Amino acid sequence: MTCGEACSTDPCSHPGEADRDHNALERCDKSPPIPVRFVYKSKYNGLRCKIITINPSNQGEDLLRNIATIRMQAMGRLGLIATSCSDAFYMRRDIVCIVSISLCSSIMFVEEGTLEPRVYIKQREYLDYLTRAFDDPGSLKFATNLVSDHLEGTIDSGSRRLLCNTPRQALFVSKSLDKTASLIWFTFALILSGCLGIGVGVGNVDAGLGFAAGGGLLAVFASVQCVLLWQGRLSEM
Numbered sequence: 001m002t003c004g005e006a007c008s009t010d011p012c013s014h015p016g017e018a019d020r021d022h023n024a025l026e027r028c029d030k031s032p033p034i035p036v037r038f039v040y041k042s043k044y045n046g047l048r049c050k051i052i053t054i055n056p057s058n059q060g061e062d063l064l065r066n067i068a069t070i071r072m073q074a075m076g077r078l079g080l081i082a083t084s085c086s087d088a089f090y091m092r093r094d095i096v097c098i099v100s101i102s103l104c105s106s107i108m109f110v111e112e113g114t115l116e117p118r119v120y121i122k123q124r125e126y127l128d129y130l131t132r133a134f135d136d137p138g139s140l141k142f143a144t145n146l147v148s149d150h151l152e153g154t155i156d157s158g159s160r161r162l163l164c165n166t167p168r169q170a171l172f173v174s175k176s177l178d179k180t181a182s183l184i185w186f187t188f189a190l191i192l193s194g195c196l197g198i199g200v201g202v203g204n205v206d207a208g209l210g211f212a213a214g215g216g217l218l219a220v221f222a223s224v225q226c227v228l229l230w231q232g233r234l235s236e237m
Contacts, residue, residue, distance in 0.1 A: 031056040034147055035156045037170035038067060039101060039119060040074050048116045049101060049170060051156050059147040060140025064133060067096075067173065091185060093178035096130035098154065099123065100167045122167060124174060134173075189221030 033053035042048050050070060055062040072080065087093065101119040133139045140146065147155065153169035193214045201210020 034059065036063065036147060036151070036154050037101075037156045037168065038070060038154075039099060039121065039170045039172040040070055042074055043079075046104075047101075047119050047121065049119045050116050054147055056148075057144060058141070059145060060133070060143030061137045063147060063171075064130070064137035064140060067171070068137070071173065087175070087178070088181060091178050091181040092175045093181070094131070094134055094173050095176045096127045096134055097124040097172050097174050098127055098151065099125075099170055099172045101170050102167050119170075121172065124172065126176075130171075186222075189218060193218035193221065 034056050035051045036054055037049055038052050039047050039049050052063075052066040052070065054066065075083065100122040102122060104118045104120055151171070154171055156168075196217050197210045197214020199210070200213040201207045204210070
């Protein structure tokens with residue numbers, strides 16, 4: 001019986017298995033924490049790889065809460081607020097990815113120690129189920145075996161430890177286009193342009209002038225939005 005099965009079993013409905021379930025739960029509580037590799041952006045030193053320890057009996061929720069804590073420590077409260085404002089401006093959102101990483105250099109690995117070495121990302125893969133739960137870790141409360149079943153490659157133990165020049169998997173919070181924010185941005189520009197066009201047309205009793213004014217402003221907004229999308233795209237890389 002797995003930890004997840006033991007936690008979801010109701011002893012009252014299976015009296016004969018109550019003792020076995022209780023023993024299974026005790027084994028879950030005594031299981032060692034699961035070390036998971038997570039890459040985050042430090043303020044001044046690029047990408048760092050940190051080992052976070054996950055509660056083996058509550059892997060999904062504990063994983064996301066640990067990631068949120070690390071980001072808070074790395075960026076600070078003001079940094080998170082500034083990032084949120086920047087994301088809204090550039091129409092971006094946070095997404096959770098599994099990435100392939102390597103150490104920047106073996107010399108750096110020796111000089112800086114092995115706790116949080118500097119790394120670079122080779123490739124990334126979007127994880128939809130973690131992204132959807134990123135702002136609500138409690139939704140993964142019952143995903144008790146999430147890491148061990150689906151993210152085994154990110155576990156830093158035994159032969160899978162982060163070594164010099166050897167790619168390993170890790171979790172990483174990246175940025176992606178927020179389609180909802182982009183739609184809101186465009187809708188706002190469209191309404192504002194329409195209002196301006198109507199105002200100019202009525203004020204000057206000239207529908208052609210109003211149409212030209214509204215269309216011109218909309219063209220300006222569209223150009224600005226394209227530039228912001230391009231800048232936001234560059235910041236994802």
